[in-house]
Amino acid sequence: MMNSMTLTKSQKIGGILLLILLSFAISGDLFSSYSISQQDLNAILEPPNGEHWLGTDHFGRSMLARMAHAIGVSFVLGLFCVITAATIGTFLGVWAAWGSKRLDNIMGILVNILLALPGLVIVLLLAAIVPGSFLMLYFAISLVQWVEYFRVVRAITQTVIQSPALQSSQIMGFGRWYQFKRHIWPSIAPAVFTLAAFGCANAILTMASLGFIYVGIQPPLAELGLMTVELFPFYSEAPWLLVQPLLVMALMVLGFHLLAGKQK
Amino acid sequence: MKDILLKRLLQLLAVVWGVGTLTFILMRALPGDMAYRIAASRYGHDNVDAQAATLVREELGLDANPFLLYINWLFDLLQFKLGDSLVSGTPVIDSVQHMLGYSVLLAVTGLFISILIAIPLGLLSAWKGNPIDNAVMAFSSVVRAMPVFVIGVIFLMLFALHWNWFPVAGFGTPAHLVLPALTLALSLAAVSNRVVKSSAQRVFKSSFYTFAQVKGLSKWRTFHRHGIRNIALPVVAFFGIQLISMIEGIVMIESLFSWPGIGHGLAHAIFARDIPVIQGAALIMGVLFVLLNTLIDLLCYWIDPRAGDVKGERA
Numbered sequence: 001m002m003n004s005m006t007l008t009k010s011q012k013i014g015g016i017l018l019l020i021l022l023s024f025a026i027s028g029d030l031f032s033s034y035s036i037s038q039q040d041l042n043a044i045l046e047p048p049n050g051e052h053w054l055g056t057d058h059f060g061r062s063m064l065a066r067m068a069h070a071i072g073v074s075f076v077l078g079l080f081c082v083i084t085a086a087t088i089g090t091f092l093g094v095w096a097a098w099g100s101k102r103l104d105n106i107m108g109i110l111v112n113i114l115l116a117l118p119g120l121v122i123v124l125l126l127a128a129i130v131p132g133s134f135l136m137l138y139f140a141i142s143l144v145q146w147v148e149y150f151r152v153v154r155a156i157t158q159t160v161i162q163s164p165a166l167q168s169s170q171i172m173g174f175g176r177w178y179q180f181k182r183h184i185w186p187s188i189a190p191a192v193f194t195l196a197a198f199g200c201a202n203a204i205l206t207m208a209s210l211g212f213i214y215v216g217i218q219p220p221l222a223e224l225g226l227m228t229v230e231l232f233p234f235y236s237e238a239p240w241l242l243v244q245p246l247l248v249m250a251l252m253v254l255g256f257h258l259l260a261g262k263q264k
Numbered sequence: 265m266k267d268i269l270l271k272r273l274l275q276l277l278a279v280v281w282g283v284g285t286l287t288f289i290l291m292r293a294l295p296g297d298m299a300y301r302i303a304a305s306r307y308g309h310d311n312v313d314a315q316a317a318t319l320v321r322e323e324l325g326l327d328a329n330p331f332l333l334y335i336n337w338l339f340d341l342l343q344f345k346l347g348d349s350l351v352s353g354t355p356v357i358d359s360v361q362h363m364l365g366y367s368v369l370l371a372v373t374g375l376f377i378s379i380l381i382a383i384p385l386g387l388l389s390a391w392k393g394n395p396i397d398n399a400v401m402a403f404s405s406v407v408r409a410m411p412v413f414v415i416g417v418i419f420l421m422l423f424a425l426h427w428n429w430f431p432v433a434g435f436g437t438p439a440h441l442v443l444p445a446l447t448l449a450l451s452l453a454a455v456s457n458r459v460v461k462s463s464a465q466r467v468f469k470s471s472f473y474t475f476a477q478v479k480g481l482s483k484w485r486t487f488h489r490h491g492i493r494n495i496a497l498p499v500v501a502f503f504g505i506q507l508i509s510m511i512e513g514i515v516m517i518e519s520l521f522s523w524p525g526i527g528h529g530l531a532h533a534i535f536a537r538d539i540p541v542i543q544g545a546a547l548i549m550g551v552l553f554v555l556l557n558t559l560i561d562l563l564c565y566w567i568d569p570r571a572g573d574v575k576g577e578r579a
Contacts, residue, residue: 116275117282117550120512125286125546128534129293205411212413213519213531246414254409
């Protein structure tokens, strides 16, 4: 998968969907002449028009700027979490399977402890310590997510190091890095890639969930979950506003799920 | 078998330690003077002065050595002494028990409906194949792409605000339960119908299943004797994985529909900085999570005694 990079059709659709959202976020942030907190109380709850392409919210803030910012924040958080969790999880997974038995045992206990609490509860508790902090969300979500990479990578690596191919490579005296690159990485890469796509979607969902119950990113910043609650009271006057964060959230998750491909 | 139980016992201790430590850090790390904030949430912001703060500080013993406090904190927790709510002053254990009842009601109803949706749909798409299979899978992909609170919001708008069939939020009558339970059920079923399908497909295509039909058993008899148990194992094992999304779903759904359960309580307590309640709610959730996982382990062991110890590797 990683070597040939041949994507299936649905993976391509997912990728394109995400690229569109990403470019919307970047261009919206760059070119919008409104900031996310600039209020105009003379023009609240406006439908999309020439001045405000996506309308304005209940404080007259430009929805275009806010949506672009919210999508950007989601992407940044998702990518940061995935990169951190995947790197740590893969590294420790390979090390635990390939390295010392003692490390493996210690990791086993650690993973067990982390799995004892549902992820969202851990994130909630950590987010409560420093409310509204992006860094804390990033830390908490990564902390919850690396376990998954660890378990999958460890399981696959364990079978690979038993394989004749790797054993003869070892006998021929190739270095550990070469063995990893040549034998272990190709077999774990597809699984890591799939996990990463799902992980990104989950990170975004977790942040939106926290925003939705007012524990995540705090106003006046724009964030998808937070915008959903803020705009909910105005659903009958301005349904087009409430639809925006909901739709974007669903599209983002769908994009990542499609990108992840069939195997789960 | 013994390994499974031992592992779960370790997890149980980890829950107590983890929740205790996190809430203790939370207690210390809050910005501002704790005594003032607690006084503010008790007496209202306008009635706080130094005297009220001192009173609260003495009452709750906020001045002692942090390490000693930490040890005491964990020790209390091990004895399940959860203390009183900082805001209302009522014992945490009472309110947690109260909330737990509502959460369990919601969870069981939601789960039951999700089983009613997922198993027939999964079997149907495995049995009939395309185009039904494709349609069902496409629909469940769309549902899966929506976070559970988005499903809830959509239900709210359609059934509660637009058509007025069900109450928007609250509790008390069976009608209040419908929308939250349905939301939970749909989000669970969208994932588990896929598992039912692939498990059923695997069994239907297997050689033992074909053989059973070749030797002349009727369709229903083959399914009954050779199908059910084999299909059930991955489904039940998967439920262990789904427990996480169920608990997370409950937190979100309860907050959305103001259902007075444990998730709503947790979110509320975090917002109000009511640390004993945060601790109690998180603790109960964690303990419940571990106990249910143990139950599933044992259930898998009972369905398929061959793999009892392998299953221990799973979660």
